[in-house]
Amino acid sequence: MRGKWLFGGIVGGAVASLALAAGDSVLSAAENNTPQKTIQRVDAQLRTEFQDVSVKVAPPADDATYLRRVWLDLVGQPPAPKAILAFVHDTAANKRRRLVDTLLADERFGNNWAQYWTDVIFYRRSEERALIGARAATEYLAKRFNDNDSWRDIAASFVTAEGDVREDGATAVIMAQAGRPEETVSELTRIFNGIQIQCAQCHDHPTDRWKREQFHHLAAFFPRVAVRPSRMGPQRTFLVVANNFPAFRRPNANNRFAGTLEHNMPDLNAPSAPGELMQPVFFVTGEKVKIGTDDAFRRSKLAQWMTSDKNPWFANAFVNRVWSELVGEGFYEPVDDIGPDRECSSAATLAILADSFVASDHNVKNLYRTIMATEAYGRASGPRRTPIETPFAANCSQPLRDGQLYASLFNALGVSDPATAGGRPGAGFRRQRGPRVLFKNVFGFDPSQRRDEVGGSIPQALTLMNSSQINRAIASREGTVSQLLHNTDDDQEAIVVLYLRVLARRPSKREIETCLAYRAESPSRREAFQDMLWSLINTAEFKYRR
């Protein structure tokens, strides 16, 4: 699927504009149930907050900026020139909403967000070999997002997973921590409830309410889970297994192969002593199962409680992440450190969205549709606010994730991806040295990080400036420059198309002048346009979604 658009940007654009024309018919009746009320309440709430002080609220984004933003946010790639022109010239009043609906129905939506969550899980791996499961995780998540399965069911499956990590993507969180109970429960609560309880592993947290005992009560849901290497099949792999009858092992021993029957909290003063036997208790709600309970029941209860409506942090965590990705700033930051003792920048807005998310039975596409219809999402982008300024008065620029940037690069260069693995689910995280992996090594980042802390690095600049592959693509016979020069003799027209292709917008008057002047000073037309393309892919604007 994704391979196709990479090979031909123009073709992809034409397909997209057809899909745009088809519009609403793509959607099922259930998906069309737009929660208009929630959108209005969010807008009204934020407007109230802007009234309190003199806030400079950004105007709505122009069509081209909005279109590129939605394409990158939903399907992880920029629009092609034809799609831009079609959208800009579309006079329909509801064209923005229709665009969102169309792209939500596109399979690349699932793949884009599956890559995001795969990164969330695997950037925190404490076991390198876990990467063999990354591809299965992306494929699994892509399917579930595209099927618009309830986030509750998706999240629960990561708690209860069993099986071959190459086959069953839901094993990813357990595999990434090699099944160690403390690390696994820390990650499950971080990812799905946004709560960092692992600090309580060794001591009561100074700024949090969670106690050390509560952490170990939580770890007590996982002692019977083990991650076992397997060489039975054609490839080496790992199996996540439940072991309700493990051979005798020292409590809290490395859990990789066998697991233990129950979890003991180590005695900090006597680390070699067996420690205190812990009952499985879920810290948020206090719900518990008995010691001796078998693994399947234990974990099914934990999955149920972690995702239940009684636990507000489940919906809050997901809404906070999606809002943060789309609007550019989370209600809580970093997105995986929320909870009752953290500051929320607009608690009322989050509550409106979270309530609506729960009421929709955790309908993921509905949440995207809702947030993307708010004024906050649709505003022009502005600088990140200072801590004393009111949040959400502009949409903040976000650095592109590696998958988005990789797609943007091939789109801009107008050549096909040498690694056909380019858009394949899970690409970039396997241990090999294809271009996609190298690209991820240089441009990837942990998506749970605050985006203003994701710094550009020298190797990134060196790659985009000097890499022989990119420079060959700029000079290639099939690439963007050759296409431009072949299609038109008019330099100004070529500059406009180049901008549409690379930055998905028309150049300003001044930019046209700058480029024409550069053209005039250059030894040849070809060289001038190669340099323009090189310059544009090396701008900040190319690397950010505005």
Add this chain to the structure above:
Amino acid sequence: MSHQHQNTGRTGSHPANLARRRFLQTIGAGGLAGGIVNWPDLMALKAEELRKKGMACIILWMQGAPSQFETFSPKPGHENGGETKAISTAASGIQISENLPQVAKVMDRLCVIRSMSSKEGSHPRATFLMHTGYVPTASVKYPEIGAHIAQQLGDSASELPSFVRIGRSRINAKGGFLGVDYNPYVVDRAGGIPDNAEPATSTKRYRRRLALRDSLETHYAEHGGKQEVAKHRKLYRKSSQMVMSPQMSAFDLSQEPEHIRKQYGDSQFGADCLLARRLVEAGVPAIEISVGNWDTHFDNFSRTSELCGQIDQPFAALIRDLEARGMLDKTLVVWTGEFGRTPRVNARGGRDHYPRAYNAVLAGGGVQGGQVIGKTDASGESVQDRPVGVSDFLRTICHSLKIDADIEHMSGIGRPIRVVDGGEPVMEAFG
């Protein structure tokens, strides 16, 4: 970045401090005399002086875990020692394995620790532990020692990176919560100028491109992207400076005289060691070279002997060359792997993973050569004297380089983390 990496300790280079240092460099003594420098500035100045001492560290990382018996801790008298013979060295009374005859000749400059001990027997976890002093966790991204060295000793005005890794490696800690500025600059192999570090066009055209690029940033800067463009311009200034820098010729080994190249030998590791020395000369404070394939679960004796053959001459040449240039006192050379190998030889003639007792070597950087620290029992199965844990080991490196192991950095979630947690430097190493 500033949130991710706040310094709660005394010295160090919080970005604000870095800025202050540059400020201090420009205001010079006049500013100092004018009394505008406050206490934190003085501390930053102290860090600056520290850096000027020109300390550097070269880590020779033996990925896969070399056998202690076949390298620096032979046990010829015991069945666990296998067929490996011991040879005398330049340090009287110290014998090492016959696999390292050239290294034996510089033994009087080396300090062997034969009582290294840890609990991690899995390659990735132990590799992470030896580099960071911590076991990997999901919640805190610990930086590796090279990043700490770069952060404390690196010169922000240098056009070269402050942490260079040569060779492929399985370590993925990198700059951790210190940020991408302290990630290693990775060179797959020594030789010429590294990938992507040279312009793809003529220098003239490259300069024109850079100028056009800079002017095309303006639109976004004026339409909501002011901060992003400012950071990006800074990054491109720094990166293009590096590309154009005459200092980059440090990477070009063909500039080294033939007789010196000969000393290091023909192997890749020889070239890597020579590059490390050139980088230290150019002011790079942290360099790590990785050599793989030490995981000798079978045919341990022939394979370890072959691997030793690859490192023997270059290792010795590096020590001699540093000494001849008067650089050894300020350059700490560390040789180690992630753990040791089982004393008992397995049925396939191999040795398996053994973190309980292994060895490491230090030289230069104030280390007293010609000595052995710690010992194991006759069988090599357990440490009998002076156990050295990973924290002790890393603290010894910090002590040699005069960097502060007790600085606390804020991890991403607001937990203060020391460079090294616990442990004591092995002071005997410094004589």
